[in-house]
Structure formats: C-alpha cells, structure tokens
Amino acid sequence: MAEDEKTPAREIITDYAQAHFRYFRTADGTVYAQKTGHPVARPIRSQGTTGSHRQELMVGLFRDGLGVFNGTALKEALDLIEALALTEDVQPVHIRVAPGFDGATWLDLGRSDGLSVRIHPTGWDTIVPDPREVCWRRTQLTGELPVPVKDTDGKGIDLLLRLCNFATAQTECLAIAWLIGCLGPSVPVPAVFLTGPQGAGKSTAGRMLTRIVEGMSGDLRRAPKDEENLLAAVAAGWITALDNLSHMTPDLSDAMCCIVTGAENVKRALFTDGDVFRVGYRRPMLLTGIDVGVIRPDLAERLLPLRLVRPAKRRTEAKLWAEYAQVLPTVLGSLLDLTVKVRAADAETPTDLRMADFAHLCAQLDAATGWGSLPAYRACLDDLNDDVIEGDLMAQTVLRHAETIAPGEAQRLTSTQWLDCLSRLYVGEEFKPLPKGWPTTGKVLSDRLKRLQPTLAARGVLVDSGRTREGRYLEVERPAPEPPKPPHEQPPLL
DSSP: OOGGGSOOHHHHHHHHHHHHEEEEEOTTSOEEEEETTOOEEEETTOOOTTOOHHHHHHHHHHHTTSOOOOHHHHHHHHHHHHHHHTTSOBOOOBSSEEEOSTTOEEEEOOOTTOOEEEEETTEEEEEOOOTTTOOEEOOTTOOOOOOOOSOOTTHHHHHHHHHSOBSSHHHHHHHHHHHHHHTOTTOOOOEEEEEOSTTSOHHHHHHHHHHHHHOTTOOOBOOOSSHHHHHHHHHTOSSEEEOOOOOOOHHHHHHHHHHHHOEEEEEEOTTOSSOEEEEEEOOOEEEEOSOOOSOOHHHHTTEEEEEBOOOSSOOOHHHHHHHHHHHHHHHHHHHHHHHHHHHHOOOOOOSSSSSHHHHHHHHHHHHHHOOOHHHHHHHHHHHHHHHHHHTOHHHHHHHHHHTTSOTTOEEEEOHHHHHHHHHHHHHTTTTOOOOTTOOOSHHHHHHHHHHHHHHHHTTTOEEEEEEETTEEEEEEEOOOOOOOOOOOOOOOOO
C-alpha cells in the first residue's frame, strides 16, 4: 500500500475509542471516558496513579493488534474526542454514593468488575449499574468493600457495637444513625466527634466506622495545615476522617462547616489566564480527639459528639482487625437492611434543629426500631451549647445580664451602649481586666452576638438587631414562659 493511502494514526485511535468507550462531560466541563457497559469513568486528561484513560487506550490498541502509537497521534486523537464530547449531554460522576432512578441510591463497592449495591424502597441488591444511571469516579482513596451478606437479621449491628467502646446505648444509636446518613447522597450529616479518655479506642473506633463505607484501606489522617490540601482530600473520597485533633483553628472550623453542609471552591485552572476550576463538595466527616478546646457556635450545630470509654480487656491489633474483616460483610449487610427500614418509616421532621435532615433521619430510625436517637441527639446539642458558653466569656456575661431582665421584657440599646454595659458587668467591683479577645468596638460586639444567637436562644435569651430613625440597635429579650397546657378532659366513666 502506498504511503499516502494509509489511514492516519489519529483516525485509527479515534475510531477505536468511539467503538469501545463512551465519552461525556460533567457540569464543570470535564470530559470523562467510560468503557462500554462499565460504570467506572475516568477523566481523559487525568494522569492519576489509579490509571489514566490514555493508558487504558494504549493497552486496548496493543492487545487488539492495532499497534503501538506515538504520543503525537494519541494527543491529536484525544483533542478531537474531547471536542466532540463537549457537545454531548451533561452527566454527573460520583464517588462511593450516588442517587439513582425511581428513588434508589447506589453504593460503590470499589471492585474492578463494577459491582455495586442498589438500595431501593423495597430492599437492596448487588448488581452492576447501567452506566447511564450511575457513573463512578475512582481515586487512590477508593478502597474495595466486600460483598454484603443478605438476611443477617440485624446480627451485624450487634457485632459492630461489640467491637466499639461506646459509653451508652444512646451513643450507639447516634453512631448507627450517622452511618445510615453516610449512605444517603442528599442527606447532610453532622461531623462525628469521637471523644473520651486516653486509651478509649477513639482512633480504632474511627477506623471501624470509616471502613464500613470506605473499605479496609480507609484510614484516619492528620488535619492538613491549609484549607487547599483539606479540600483536595475531601474531593478525592467520601468520608473525611481526621485523627487526634487537639485544637480547632477558626479557619479549620469554618472549612468543616462548609464541608458538612456543602459549598463550592473556585480557583484558577492550571496553565490558563482566565479559566476557572469549580469543585463542589459535601461530605460526611469523622473527627477524633480528647478535647479540641473552644468550639465555635456555628460548628457546634454541625457536630455529633460520641463518647467512648476505656475497654475492660485489651486485644492485639492483629486479632482485632482479623475479626473486623471477618464480620464486615455481615455488618454492611445489616446496615443496608436497617437503611431500607429507616427510609420506609414515616416520621415528622423536627423544625427546631439546624441539621433538620439528620434529625428527621433520627426520627425515622426511632420509628423503625423504637430507639431513642432523636432525644439523644437533642441532648448532645445541649451539651455542645454548654461547651460553647463555658468557653466564651461574652456569652456568659450576656446570660448574667439577661437575668436582670424580666420575663417577657426586652432591652434595646445601641451596640456601643451594650459594649459599655457588658464591659462594666464583667469588670465588676473587683475591676478585673477585660480578657483577651474582648470586643473593642460596638461593631465587633454586634458581629460577636450575631454568631452567638443560636447558643443564647437555646438558653432562653433572644438577640435581635434592627434600625430606627435614631440609628441601629441591638435588643436582648427574655421571652415569657409558655403557659401550661390545660389537661385533656377525661371521658365520663360509664
């Protein structure tokens, strides 16, 4: 054959790629390649350690006898494929958990054959999903899960709780509720904080809870020193587990609030002048530590503290993890069974809690099992409010001043007047020096009280702000107690 009659290499590669792969784009414009009939998708420009589409394409061409092609031909073919894919429909990709059709959700088992768990309103099954319903994205943090066991009769839940050292039955209920929440792609769950004395097995329990969803390769990590590295780790996995926290900086606290309830990070795309790269994220979080010091009010509403106790008997790491690996399929199967029951349960949504979706899940869990997870969740939030108040001298001073206000009355002053009033109250007759971090202007005080509003409201003190003709004001009110409800009339005895 003459040299000019040969098919160009880029056309051979393009024809082969379109015959063996499906190409699509996500909402942020990233183009993915998906092998025909397989649910796992890879970015075509990725050079990741989990395998790139370029490598996948080269291996396929070689094994099918079409030859080995140089980098120029591959680049030209991928440029054309990427341009063609930008005209296709938009489809999202998911890590570990994904929504499906007809109210179903999916759990990626991380297997090479694409086998996944479909959780639907009447039960759950292990099947390979239709690639047009679910596209999985795998990273180096995506571990493999065992195939869950059917018909466990709840035995796996007992096996899991026996391996952990939770302090009370209420704590165990909340841990199970959090795990069920982790299987829902649309349910924001509070960040679990495993706490307890030294030697209580906090890190071990954290690994156990994480590995139920992330597989045996899931592990705890130290908190990154900057927000960019933290968000990179969050985007690459489902559960973000941070170990041995001893201090919570304001930046880390704000980042955790965004991770729990969802946010988007936008930064300049590499090797460009004006393009941007968008990363949206909302992930379950797990933290361990003895004490993290002062907790900010906005994070307190997003935390779920679970206390552990020191075990009476110790076991070696080898025996402990060998037993855990053996019971993990049963644990996962029981958790899936319970998830189906909980989602089918009918319960009212509490409207007074910040994490309303998780509170509703707790109410459904109680309706399905008869447990008391919702009251336990409320008790946890009350304890966290106490922690916030104990760590904030301004909150303590406002509560002291509120005791001088009659129930049902309100006191309205400017922010500067409030600063003078609260400062005088704190200093007192002993003329104590004002503590470090005390507001220095009325504007700083106003911002501080706005942040403390939910915490103070939980203690019966309402803080409001507004504007009149004279200027802006802050108002502190003690609502009047609600009158007791009249007893229900008893029916006459026959």
